[in-house]
Amino acid sequence: MFVLKLVIKNALRHKLRTLLTITGIAVAVMSFGFLRTVVTAWSYGVEASAANRMITRNAVSFIFPLPYSYRDQIARIPGISQITWANWFGGAYKDPADFKNFFPRMAIDPETYFLVYPELIVPPDQMKVFAQERNACIVGKKIADQHGFKIGDVITVEGDIYPGRWDFVVRAIYTGRDKSTDETQMFFHWKYLDERIRELQPGRDGQIGWYVFLATDASKMPAIAQTVDEQYVNSRAGTKTESEREFQQGFVSMSSAIIRSLEIVSFIIIGIILLVLANTIVMASRERTTEYAVLKTIGFSPGHIIGLIGGESLLIAALGGALGLVLTFPLAGAFAQMFPTFFPVFNVETVTIILAATVAAVAGVVAALFPTIRALRTSIAEGLRAIG
Numbered sequence: 346m347f348v349l350k351l352v353i354k355n356a357l358r359h360k361l362r363t364l365l366t367i368t369g370i371a372v373a374v375m376s377f378g379f380l381r382t383v384v385t386a387w388s389y390g391v392e393a394s395a396a397n398r399m400i401t402r403n404a405v406s407f408i409f410p411l412p413y414s415y416r417d418q419i420a421r422i423p424g425i426s427q428i429t430w431a432n433w434f435g436g437a438y439k440d441p442a443d444f445k446n447f448f449p450r451m452a453i454d455p456e457t458y459f460l461v462y463p464e465l466i467v468p469p470d471q472m473k474v475f476a477q478e479r480n481a482c483i484v485g486k487k488i489a490d491q492h493g494f495k496i497g498d499v500i501t502v503e504g505d506i507y508p509g510r511w512d513f514v515v516r517a518i519y520t521g522r523d524k525s526t527d528e529t530q531m532f533f534h535w536k537y538l539d540e541r542i543r544e545l546q547p548g549r550d551g552q553i554g555w556y557v558f559l560a561t562d563a564s565k566m567p568a569i570a571q572t573v574d575e576q577y578v579n580s581r582a583g584t585k586t587e588s589e590r591e592f593q594q595g596f597v598s599m600s601s602a603i604i605r606s607l608e609i610v611s612f613i614i615i616g617i618i619l620l621v622l623a624n625t626i627v628m629a630s631r632e633r634t635t636e637y638a639v640l641k642t643i644g645f646s647p648g649h650i651i652g653l654i655g656g657e658s659l660l661i662a663a664l665g666g667a668l669g670l671v672l673t674f675p676l677a678g679a680f681a682q683m684f685p686t687f688f689p690v691f692n693v694e695t696v697t698i699i700l701a702a703t704v705a706a707v708a709g710v711v712a713a714l715f716p717t718i719r720a721l722r723t724s725i726a727e728g729l730r731a732i733g
Contacts, residue, residue, distance in 0.1 A: 356661060363625070370708075396563050398588070400588075424565050455534060526690075557589075569586070659710070662708050673693055
């Protein structure tokens with residue numbers, strides 16, 4: 346208890362220096378926590394993937410369509426329990442230059458899509474109305490809150506992939522079953538899209554973007570993927586079938602350089618934390634060389650010296666780390682509001698909190714090593730002669 350009082354008094358001896366060190370550590374920890382949150386949010390889709398969900402897309406590229414006729418052929422393959430499909434619609438809502446107006450818009454089959462994606466929860470009464478109205482749409486709760494969408498509102502989208510003016514009536518608002526469920530999407534009837542395209546651009550109808558299906562046995566997914574792709578190896582539209590996790594990882598890998606850069610920067614910040622704290626502790630220890638010699642003279646043990654130096658380092662690191670973690674949450678919240686659809690799930694994970702706290706604690710220990718060793722090796726006579 347006595348040593349703890351000395352630690353606190355030592356930390357407050359140079360209040361401005363201590364405050365600046367705590368602030369520097371807080372900023373570094375906040376930056377570290379924020380960057381780690383960006384990295385985890387970038388790959389949220391991989392973590393949210395279902396273990397038995399598979400996706401079949403065009404073998405050339407995701408942007409090329411597949412024939413609607415593949416549906417029944419794929420569904421007949423042994424090991425597939427439920428199949429659905431979707432088209433990326435795109436389009437521009439309000440001002441396309443404002444990133445807040447971007448959110449995924451997809452044409453789906455309402456009878457099967459939500460069976461394959463049970464984590465998307467739609468109230469039964471709203472689903473019933475949605476299924477009966479051709480130009481109806483379902484929006485996620487997150488974008489409904491962001492744009493103020495209510496049941497009965499009309500969402501007007503100017504098509505780009507599918508030209509024309511498209512008016513969708515909001516008939517349902519879905520919520521996520523899990524914390525990692527994306528609530529920033531809009532869904533509407535694929536048949537509505539197909540019928541209008543048949544009128545506007547004959548020849549583009551009867552096509553879908555990708556198929557999604559459930560495997561009855563996750564262990565047989567590689568064999569199912571091989572069977573599906575071999576079936577269309579010589580067709581005009583070859584396929585690539587993979588698990589949903591692999592599909593999501595494919596998108597993440599496209600930005601692997603960015604993610605790797607963020608990871609590198611986050612670990613550079615660890616070095617910054619260490620340098621900031623080490624500088625303060627080394628200066629404080631050098632100034633107190635004579636004091637440590639006096640303490641040794643009156644009977645203080647090496648353990649007391651270690652406790653004084655290490656305790657001060659850990660105290661400053663703990664205060665800076667705690668402040669940095671507290672600031673991470675409003676920073677992450679503000680960023681999530683600025684880019685609500687680019688990062689549909691942007692939460693500070695528990696592992697990020699633990700990692701940031703560990704970084705601060707380790708920095709506190711490492712920063713105290715050199716000055717502690719120096720203080721212990723300095724003899725009483727040398728210490729008394731020292732001038733801080």
